[in-house]
Amino acid sequence: MKLRVLVVDDESLARARLRTLLGDCTQPGADVHAEAANAVQAMTALQRETFDVVLLDIHMPGADGLMLARNIAALPRPPAVVFVTAHAEHAVQAFELEAVDYLTKPVRLERLQQALLKVERARQPSREPQHDQPEETLLIQDRGRTERVPLAEVLYLKAELKYITVRTATRSYILDGSLSELEEKYAKQFMRIHRNALIARRAVRALEKHFDPEEGEGWAVRLNGIDELLAVSRRQLSAVREAIAS
Numbered sequence: 078m079k080l081r082v083l084v085v086d087d088e089s090l091a092r093a094r095l096r097t098l099l100g101d102c103t104q105p106g107a108d109v110h111a112e113a114a115n116a117v118q119a120m121t122a123l124q125r126e127t128f129d130v131v132l133l134d135i136h137m138p139g140a141d142g143l144m145l146a147r148n149i150a151a152l153p154r155p156p157a158v159v160f161v162t163a164h165a166e167h168a169v170q171a172f173e174l175e176a177v178d179y180l181t182k183p184v185r186l187e188r189l190q191q192a193l194l195k196v197e198r199a200r201q202p203s204r205e206p207q208h209d210q211p212e213e214t215l216l217i218q219d220r221g222r223t224e225r226v227p228l229a230e231v232l233y234l235k236a237e238l239k240y241i242t243v244r245t246a247t248r249s250y251i252l253d254g255s256l257s258e259l260e261e262k263y264a265k266q267f268m269r270i271h272r273n274a275l276i277a278r279r280a281v282r283a284l285e286k287h288f289d290p291e292e293g294e295g296w297a298v299r300l301n302g303i304d305e306l307l308a309v310s311r312r313q314l315s316a317v318r319e320a321i322a323s
Contacts, residue, residue, distance in 0.1 A: 079106035080193060081127065083156070085119045085145070086112075086134040091182070095132055095161065098189050105197045116140035120148060128156040130177070130196045135162040143167065146174045157196045165318075169283045172321060179322050213263075215243060217250045226250060228266060232280045232300050233307060234259055236273040246302035268320050270298060270309045281321055284309070 082099060086092045092112050099107045110128060113119035115137050123131075131149060135142035142160060149155050160171045163182040171179045177199060178192035214225040226243060235242045236256045243250040260267060260275055267275040280300040287297035287306055296314055297306040309317050 079108045080129040080196060081110045082107050083119065083122055083128045083131045084109055084112045085114075085116075085131060085137075085142070086161070087114050087137040088134075089114075091134065091161075095184065095189075098184060098186050101186055102190050102193055104190070105193055107193055116142075116145040116148070119145055123149065123152060123156075127154065129200065130157045130159055130193070132159050132161050135160060135164060135167050135171075143170055143174065146171075146176065150174065157199055159192045159196065168318065168322065169285060173283070213266075215250075215252060217243065217252055219250060224250075228263065232277050232302055234267065234275040235307075244303065244305075268316070270307060270313050270317055272310060274307055276300060276307060278320060284317060284321055 084092050084095050084099075086095070092114075096109050096112075099109055107130075110126065111122040113122055116139055119131070119133075122128075133142045133146060140148075142162070146158050146160075149158060157177045158174070159178045159180060160167070160176050161180045161182065161184055165181050168179045177195050180188055180192060213228040215228060215231065217224045217226050226245065230245045231243055232246060233242075233244045234252075234256060235244070241252045241254055241256060241259070243252050256273065256275060260269055263275075266277060266279070268278055270276050276298060277300070280302065281298055282301045283299045284296060285299060285306075286294070287308065288294055289297075289308055295311070296309045296317075298309055298317065299306055
């Protein structure tokens with residue numbers, strides 16, 4: 078079954094381009110069942126028929142895309158929302174609204190295809206039963222005491238001189254080891270945001286602008302469970318944005 082798509086954009090050329098790109102998507106396929114130039118038209122379409130996904134612009138006359146996304150989320154059976162916009166600065170707000178993806182114009186076919194695959198995965202419940210797996214842990218040596226810290230509780234790993242700080246929501250530990258080795262071993266769970274820091278992918282709450290007294294204006298991530306902000310290097314910024322979007 079092809080995905081049923083509602084395209085919402087105040088520019089007719091932008092809607093036409095998305096329709097063309099969607100026609101070239103194969104796995105999964107997608108059909109544009111309706112178009113809207115503003116939030117009012119979009120809500121009318123949503124009340125008239127069901128859709129699997131809304132491709133939604135942000136800057137439109139009247140209610141913008143962010144406000145429309147909030148209204149969509151309140152529907153009894155809301156479709157997935159994928160933002161398609163020329164403005165990258167709204168990404169954090171978009172994901173706080175639980176958007177499936179955030180595409181920037183001009184949209185590439187490959188990137189649109191990835192977004193539709195995310196929609197498809199979100200629609201399909203897992204078909205395989207979950208088998209119990211041994212819990213992964215970090216072995217911490219602390220003042221003559223050995224402790225296993227569940228990896229699922231770790232929010233970040235930060236290199237400090239000759240040791241690594243292991244941070245959970247409740248406390249910090251000291252670990253002997255190499256940040257690069259930990260990054261390689263736990264690449265699925267953690268990602269590098271700076272030469273001296275890895276963060277838990279599941280814990281990322283927001284990416285926001287930040288001023289550092291030493292490095293000046295830049296970006297930082299905010300994690301669930303702690304108030305501390307962690308600086309993101311310019312080299313890692315695009316990777317962090319992509320990881321948050323995925």
